[in-house]
Amino acid sequence: MPLVDSPLSACLALLAAWGLVGVAGLLRPASVALVGRVLFPLGAAIGAAVAWVAAASLDAPVERATLIIGLPDLPMHVRLDALSRVFLALLGAASAGVSLFASGYFRKGEGTPPGVLGLQYHLFLASMGFVLLADDAYAFMVAWETMALSSYFLVTAQHGIPEIRSAGFLYLLMAHVGAIAILLSFGLMQGGTWQFSFDAMRGSSLPTPWATAAFLLALFGFGAKAGLLPLHVWLPEAHPAAPSPVSALMSGVMLKTAVYGVLRVSFDLLGEPLWWWGLVPLALGLATAIYGVVFAAVQTDMKRLLAYSSIENVGVLFTGIGLAIVFQGVGMEALAALALIAVLYHSINHAFMKSLLFLGTGAVLHATGERNLGRLGGLIHRMPWAGWLTLVGVLAIAGLPPLNGFVSEWLLLQTFLFSHEVPRPFVNMLLPLGAAVVALSAALAGYVMVKFYGIVFLGQPREASLAGARDVGGLEKAGLLWLAIGCVLLGLLPTQVIGALGAATVQLIGSAPDADAQRWWMLAPLPQRAVSYSPLILLAVIATVIALAFVVVRLVYRRPVRRAPPWDCGFARLDPRMQDTAEGFGQPIRHIFAGFFAMERELPAPLDAAPRYRVIVADRIWRGLYLRIGGVVQRLTDAVAWLQQGRISAYLTYSFITLLVLLAVML
Amino acid sequence: MSAVAWLTQVLEVLAALALAPLFLGWVNACRAWLQNRRAPSLLLPYWTIRKLFHKDAVIASDASPLFRMAPYVVFGAMVAAAAVIPSMGTGLPFRSAADAIALVGLLATARVFMSLAAMDIGTAFGSLGARREMMVGFLAEPALLMIIFVASLISATTALPLIAERLALQSPGLYPSLAFTAVAFTMVLLAENARIPVDNPATHLELTMIHEAMLLEYSARHLALMEWAAALKLFNYACIGFALFVPWGVSLGDAGLAALAGSIPVLAAKLAVAGVWLALLETVSAKLRVLRAPEFLATAFMFAVLGLLVHLLLGA
Numbered sequence: 002m003p004l005v006d007s008p009l010s011a012c013l014a015l016l017a018a019w020g021l022v023g024v025a026g027l028l029r030p031a032s033v034a035l036v037g038r039v040l041f042p043l044g045a046a047i048g049a050a051v052a053w054v055a056a057a058s059l060d061a062p063v064e065r066a067t068l069i070i071g072l073p074d075l076p077m078h079v080r081l082d083a084l085s086r087v088f089l090a091l092l093g094a095a096s097a098g099v100s101l102f103a104s105g106y107f108r109k110g111e112g113t114p115p116g117v118l119g120l121q122y123h124l125f126l127a128s129m130g131f132v133l134l135a136d137d138a139y140a141f142m143v144a145w146e147t148m149a150l151s152s153y154f155l156v157t158a159q160h161g162i163p164e165i166r167s168a169g170f171l172y173l174l175m176a177h178v179g180a181i182a183i184l185l186s187f188g189l190m191q192g193g194t195w196q197f198s199f200d201a202m203r204g205s206s207l208p209t210p211w212a213t214a215a216f217l218l219a220l221f222g223f224g225a226k227a228g229l230l231p232l233h234v235w236l237p238e239a240h241p242a243a244p245s246p247v248s249a250l251m252s253g254v255m256l257k258t259a260v261y262g263v264l265r266v267s268f269d270l271l272g273e274p275l276w277w278w279g280l281v282p283l284a285l286g287l288a289t290a291i292y293g294v295v296f297a298a299v300q301t302d303m304k305r306l307l308a309y310s311s312i313e314n315v316g317v318l319f320t321g322i323g324l325a326i327v328f329q330g331v332g333m334e335a336l337a338a339l340a341l342i343a344v345l346y347h348s349i350n351h352a353f354m355k356s357l358l359f360l361g362t363g364a365v366l367h368a369t370g371e372r373n374l375g376r377l378g379g380l381i382h383r384m385p386w387a388g389w390l391t392l393v394g395v396l397a398i399a400g401l402p403p404l405n406g407f408v409s410e411w412l413l414l415q416t417f418l419f420s421h422e423v424p425r426p427f428v429n430m431l432l433p434l435g436a437a438v439v440a441l442s443a444a445l446a447g448y449v450m451v452k453f454y455g456i457v458f459l460g461q462p463r464e465a466s467l468a469g470a471r472d473v474g475g476l477e478k479a480g481l482l483w484l485a486i487g488c489v490l491l492g493l494l495p496t497q498v499i500g501a502l503g504a505a506t507v508q509l510i511g512s513a514p515d516a517d518a519q520r521w522w523m524l525a526p527l528p529q530r531a532v533s534y535s536p537l538i539l540l541a542v543i544a545t546v547i548a549l550a551f552v553v554v555r556l557v558y559r560r561p562v563r564r565a566p567p568w569d570c571g572f573a574r575l576d577p578r579m580q581d582t583a584e585g586f587g588q589p590i591r592h593i594f595a596g597f598f599a600m601e602r603e604l605p606a607p608l609d610a611a612p613r614y615r616v617i618v619a620d621r622i623w624r625g626l627y628l629r630i631g632g633v634v635q636r637l638t639d640a641v642a643w644l645q646q647g648r649i650s651a652y653l654t655y656s657f658i659t660l661l662v663l664l665a666v667m668l
Numbered sequence: 669m670s671a672v673a674w675l676t677q678v679l680e681v682l683a684a685l686a687l688a689p690l691f692l693g694w695v696n697a698c699r700a701w702l703q704n705r706r707a708p709s710l711l712l713p714y715w716t717i718r719k720l721f722h723k724d725a726v727i728a729s730d731a732s733p734l735f736r737m738a739p740y741v742v743f744g745a746m747v748a749a750a751a752v753i754p755s756m757g758t759g760l761p762f763r764s765a766a767d768a769i770a771l772v773g774l775l776a777t778a779r780v781f782m783s784l785a786a787m788d789i790g791t792a793f794g795s796l797g798a799r800r801e802m803m804v805g806f807l808a809e810p811a812l813l814m815i816i817f818v819a820s821l822i823s824a825t826t827a828l829p830l831i832a833e834r835l836a837l838q839s840p841g842l843y844p845s846l847a848f849t850a851v852a853f854t855m856v857l858l859a860e861n862a863r864i865p866v867d868n869p870a871t872h873l874e875l876t877m878i879h880e881a882m883l884l885e886y887s888a889r890h891l892a893l894m895e896w897a898a899a900l901k902l903f904n905y906a907c908i909g910f911a912l913f914v915p916w917g918v919s920l921g922d923a924g925l926a927a928l929a930g931s932i933p934v935l936a937a938k939l940a941v942a943g944v945w946l947a948l949l950e951t952v953s954a955k956l957r958v959l960r961a962p963e964f965l966a967t968a969f970m971f972a973v974l975g976l977l978v979h980l981l982l983g984a
Contacts, residue, residue, distance in 0.1 A: 379790065381732045392734075399780055402766070402773040411769050414813075418820060421980055430980040436817060437973050440810035447776055447809075448802045451783045455798060459732065460790030523764060531764075531825045538765035539774075542751060547744040554889050557721050562736075567728035568885060569791040581787070581795030589803040593962045 008058035009066055009081040009134075012089060015051050016130045019044060023123030030116025037104050040119050042476070044126065045100035051130065052093030055086040059504045065136065077143075078198050080136035083504035084269070087345055088133045088261045094487065095253050095352040096126055102360045102480025103246035105473070106367065112159035118244075121158075125151040125250065132258050138187035138197040145183065149176040152255060155247040156239050168238035175235040179225030183262070186218035190270055202270045212271055216278050219266040220285075227259035227315045229282075230289040231622045237296075240308035241372065245363025248304060252311045253356035257348045260318050264344070267326060268509040276330020276425070283323025287435050290316030290442040295594045297449045299587035299618045301374050303362045306453055307355065310398065313442055314351045318344055320439060321413055324420065327432070329510055331423050338506040339514050339526055340416045345502045347409035350491055354398040354406060357484040358453075361391030364477060365457060368470040374453075374583035379462040383470040386478050388458045393485040395454045397492065399447040403536035403543075405491035408498075408524070410443055411534055415527065445590075452586040461577035493536050495524045584616060591618065599624055670922050676757035679928070683935075684750035688903035689713035689896065691939050698947035713899060720892035728789045728885055738785035739886070739893035745778040746900040755907040756931040757919035758829035758836075767826040768816040771908075772809060775860075778897065779805045786882035797881025800958060804866060804878065807965035808856045814972035815849040815856070818979050819912050822846070828911055836915035844982060848975030850913050854949070855968035857909065859961070861902045864950040866961045876958050906942045914938060 022044050026036050058081075068077040081089075103122070107115045128151060131144035153176070157169035191197055192205030207215065225232040240248045263282070267274045293312030300306035321344035328337035362372070364387040371377055381388035397404035417439065420432035462468060473481065491498060503513030514526040525533035569575055591598060599619040605612030644655075690710060697707035709715070727736065751762045752771050766774070783798035820826045822843060823834035859866040862879035871877060883894050911918075917934030919927035956964055 379730070381734065382730070396777075396780065399776070400773065401777045401780060402770050407770075407773050411773075414769055415826065418817065418826065421821065430977065433817070433821075433976060433980060434973060437810060437814055437969075437976070440813040441806070441969075444776070444806040444809040447780055448806045451780055451787075451798065451802050455784055455787035455795070459734070459784060459787045460795065461730065525764075531827055531830050532767055533764045533827070534767060534770055535765040538762070539748065539770065542762065542765070543741075543744040543748045546747040547740045550740055550743055550893065554721070554893070558725075558889055560724065562725045562727050564729045565726050567730070567789045567791055568726075569789075570793060570884060572791075575791060577790060579792040580790045581792070581799055586795075586799050589799065589962065592959065593966075 007064060008054050008061060008086075009064040009079065011054045012051060012081060012130065012134065013066075013068075013079065015047050015054065016127045016134075018047050019123045019127040019130070022047065023120040023127075026116035026119035026123075028116070030114045033108060033115050036115040036119045037107055040123075041100050041104035041107075044123055045097045045104070045480075048093045048097035048100055048126070050093070052090045052097065055089035055093060056501065059083060059086050059090075059501050068140075071139070075139050075197075077140040078136035078200075079134040079140065080199070081134060083508040084261070084264060085133045087502060087505045088257060088348075089130060091257060091349050091352050092126070092129055092133065092254050095356050095484070096250060098353075098480045098483035098487070099246050099249045099253070099356050099360065100480070101483060102249075102363070102477045104480075105476035106244070106246055106363060112161060113154070118155070118158055121151045121154045122247070122250075125155060125247075129254060129258055133261060136199045138184075138191075138199070138202075142180070142184060142187075145180060148255065148258070149173070149180065152247070152251060156243040156251075158244050158247070159242075165242040168235075168242040172235045172239040175225050175232065179222040179232070182218045182222030182225070184222075186215045186222060186266065189215040189218065190266075199270060203272065207271070209275070213275070213278065216267060216271060216274070217281070220263060220282060223259040223262040223266075224285070224319075226262070227256050227319070228289070228293075228312045229285050229315060229319055230292055230312075231626055233289065233293070233312045233315075234620065234623050234627060236312055237300075237305045237308040240311070240359075241302055241304035245304075245359050245366060248307075249356040249359035249363070252308065252359060253352040256311060256315055257352060260322070260344065260348055263319075263322055264341075264509065267322070268329070274326045274330055276327050276423075279323040279326030279328075279330060280428070281323070282319040283327065283432075283435065286316045286319030286321075286323055287438045288316070289313070290320060291438055291445075292316070292597065294442045294445040294449060295590060295597050296618075296620070298445060298452065298590040299598070301583040301587075302372050303365070303374055303377070303453060303457060304359070304372055306374075306449065307358055307362065310446065310449060311351075311355055313446060314347070314355070314398075317410075317413065317439065317442070318347055318351075320435065321347065321416070324413075324416055324432075325510075327420075327423060327428075328416075331425065333419075333422070334510055334512045335514065335527075336416060336419050338510045338512045339412065341506045341510060342499055342502050342514060342526070343409055343412035343416060345505060346412060346495075346498060349498070350397070350405040350409050350488070353484050353487040353491060354394045357394035357481060357488065358391060358398065360477075360481055360484065361387055361394065362457075364473045364481070365470075368472070369467055371464070374456045376464045377457045377462075377467065378460045378577065378580065379458070379467065380470060381458040383462075383467065384458075384472040387473050387481065390481040390485045391458065392454060393488055395450045397488040399450040400443045401447075403492050403540045405488050408492060408495045408534075408536070410439075412526070413439060415532060448590070452583065456581075456583055456586065460580045461575075463577045463580070493540065495534070495536065496521055499524070499526065587618075591616070597621070670759075672925055672928060673757075673759040673761050673922060675925075676919065676928055677751065677760050677762055680753075680756050680760070681747060681751050683755065684753075684900060684903055684907075685747065687939070688899040689717060691903050691906065691943060692899040694940065694943040695902070695946050698944050699950055702947055702951045713895070717892045717896055720887075720895065721889050723888040725888035725890060727887070727890075730789065731885070732788055735785050735788040735885075736890065738781045739890040739897070741781045742778045743893045743897045743900075745774045745781075746897045746904065749774045749904050750900060750907075752828055753904055753907045754829040754832045754911050754915075754918055755935055757923070757928055758833040759919070759921045759923070760829050763827045763829040768820065768828045768831065769813070769826055771828060772813050772816070775812075775901070776805070776809055778901070782882055782894075786885075789885045791885065793881045793884050797878055797884075800878040800961075801882060804859050804961060804965060807962060807969055808860050811852055811856050811965065811969040811972045812860075814969070814976055815853050815912065818845050818849045818972070818975045821976075821979055828908070832911035832915040832918060833920050835912070836918065836920060843979075845975045845979035846913060848971050848978055852968045852971035852975065853909055853912065855964065855971070857905045858946075858949065859965055859968070861898070861905060863946070865953045865956045866964060868955055876955065878958075906939060909942070910935075910938050
């Protein structure tokens with residue numbers, strides 16, 4: 002049942018509507034009432050409409066159009082196919098929740114005026130949508146750069162603070178290094194035809210070395226946007242700097258445009274990927290996953306912690322992409338499709354979970370003004386809505402059944418179980434070991450999330466000022482609820498989700514797992530193997546046991562519960578300072594994974610009157626790679642600066658020498 | 669699904685609920701005998717649970733609803749886990765709803781809820797215990813997953829009852845990979861169930877405690893559920909071990925009532941031997957310092973990964 006005649010024109014109209022909503026904010030840029038109460042909810046409605054149009058037309062045929070905007074010789078091509086639709090649905094559905102929350106979030110007096118922020122925000126959304134629709138390199142790069150710039154301005158919304166400005170600069174720098182690589186990749190893929198439409202790229206057949214170079218450049222470029230090791234350094238700087246709804250969008254949605262880009266290039270534009278290409282994203286993904294989660298465990302700033310957790314999830318996604326490429330390259334289509342399903346599913350899951358968690362931190366940040374885990378605690382009492390809804394996200398991202406994080410993890414692990422069948426010697430023995438890394442990072446994610454939730458929401462408030470924390474308002478509640486319900490539904494109805502995602506794998510790989518081969522509540526993607534998982538039945542059994550236990554316990558014992566001060570082994574003078582801190586919770590990880598960190602410790606002497614303990618955990622890659630590259634660039638610029646004497650005679654001499662050289666060359 | 673299958677399913681869950689405290693009592697009694705002490709009654713865990721159910725519940729004044737919810741969730745997860753472990757028969761109707769990966773997920777759910785509840789009051793012991801429990805967990809969980817992976821590579825499925833069935837039907841030759849994983853599994857079992865050398869189930873008020881530290885604020889019926897869940901966890905782990913390493917003697921598929929009846933004494937014998945084995949291990953090893961626990965578990969993880977590698981190299 003097509004909703005409108007052409008889903009593509011509907012999508013374009015909705016993206017334009019996002020732009021218009023943004024521009025409307027400029028009418029009264031200082032008015033919180035207009036921007037917050039009218040424009041952001043409108044943006045949320047448009048997001049929901051985008052998701053609906055995209056999801057309802059998943060099985061519809063590919064649609065193409067040429068837009069009249071653009072340069073005279075370079076018309077913009079757009080195309081709506083199954084892969085675009087999946088990611089558009091992700092963008093629309095996640096952004097609807099974020100926009101709802103943002104309606105109540107932005108207030109006066111926080112850097113950029115709300116109207117301008119609204120413009121940047123909606124341009125960001127529209128440009129992400131356009132990235133997904135673009136069908137030539139020119140349109141793609143314009144949208145990609147608009148996305149980078151609008152998000153740069155959003156990151157630096159509170160530009161009065163120097164750290165935020167430098168975080169924004171780092172983000173912009175990495176975004177452009179990545180964009181250059183993507184541009185070069187497109188340059189290679191046109192294959193000498195000088196036609197930059199994606200159709201021409203699909204048609205051109207590249208020799209293997211050039212195709213490999215194009216793939217690696219695309220991996221570098223999109224990896225920089227996604228935060229793949231070692232290009233991840235901007236993430237933990239930019240995410241905490243941005244306002245929380247923006248962090249939610251960047252982490253939840255923008256990182257997925259990079260996943261989209263890699264999938265588009267490797268499976269669509271380059272045609273048949275070679276099997277060993279997959280080993281690169283696979284190895285990098287595994288390294289990224291473990292690196293991200295280990296660093297997340299030692300963070301003391303709640304938004305940095307979530308940023309590192311996003312790096313971990315990007316690692317998991319790239320691991321899945323690598324597996325899909327390997328399977329596709331050796332001709333095991335069914336498994337390639339399953340790996341790809343795991344990637345797409347995890348992309349959607351992460352969009353919901355991570356947006357939910359970032360919005361949860363936003364609620365905490367607004368209520369307390371505090372991002373440091375060492376000054377939070379006990380907020381579940383003061384902010385029950387934010388607390389309980391964040392718990393859903395925490396359990397989901399920790400990969401616990403029956404929520405959604407578990408489903409994609411399950412699919413990925415199932416795929417890994419077949420990797421020993423890859424008919425390549427040696428590789429088939431190493432591939433299954435990747436499952437160990439995935440399992441380890443998933444278990445560490447549980448550690449990270451217990452730390453995050455336990456320290457922020459549970460325990461005693463670590464500061465007296467936390468007693469005045471207020472819970473979220475109505476619109477913010479609605480936004481959180483939207484995302485939490487998304488997490489639950491994605492977890493309980495995997496068969497339906499996978500059935501819907503099948504259209505994208507058919508497009509990219511040519512086959513789809515028949516998820517609903519048996520029964521609608523039973524996920525059994527590999528009928529030849531007896532593997533299945535049914536979250537609904539699992540939940541029903543657990544719920545029955547809990548209900549029975551509750552009833553039986555109540556029958557045995559009916560008297561009410563007595564409240565008393567905490568026992569704490571009889572220790573009477575309990576103080577919030579005695580709770581574990583974020584540093585303390587990270588201590589085992591610092592101990593076990595000491596090699597990952599560059600640590601500076603400041604320990605108190607035994608007889609110090611005012612003892613002070615401090616530990617700074619820094620990124621070795623930042624010091625070892627980036628600061629070195631920065632040093633080299635600095636030296637080069639210093640050398641070049643010597644030419645800039647500032648005297649007119651020097652410049653005249655340069656011109657003279659240049660003329661002489663040119664004459665010599667000409668003659 | 670036949671009626672026998674449903675009967676097996678119900679019987680297994682009930683047996684787990686009923687026998688778990690007895691198994692715990694048996695392990696404790698064996699340990700006492702080995703250490704030249706007079707053993708407590710085998711039924712002591714039952715009496716403890718009964719006593720706790722009849723006590724007044726006292727809860728810290730600033731406990732959140734999460735604290736009161738957690739014992740039920742932990743208990744529910746453990747019972748659901750018992751439903752997919754083939755302790756008596758492999759034709760379980762529930763086996764298609766949750767495979768071994770979901771089983772590991774269920775155990776992780778219980779752990780996360782227990783740790784969160786421990787952090788809820790905000791005592792030093794609670795958060796300390798939660799941190800250590802998660803530290804043990806993040807190494808033990810992937811190790812267990814790898815152990816299950818080796819078995820599922822051999823048997824080409826991840827459903828635990830089917831793994832047990834296919835392993836039981838193969839000739840009882842020795843798989844080198846399973847030998848490695850058996851070592852890893854024993855180490856994981858000791859760590860996950862708060863036994864020596866990682867934790868000591870017999871002490872309170874020790875700075876090295878893990879499991880007990882998390883339960884300090886619980887009393888009465890909540891504590892009873894937590895204790896029962898802990899006994900169930902030990903029972904479940906023992907039965908996972910039987911399914912992976914000594915799967916013989918369970919009723920295979922739809923084998924009928926006679927086979928089911930025959931599997932009951934087999935299970936009892938296995939549990940009796942396992943209890944002695946556990947008590948022996950606990951008696952001959954010393955408690956590790958908490959800082960050493962990660963090394964112990966990392967060894968378990970490496971053994972499991974080695975098992976996987978051995979399987980891939982030898983194909984056995």
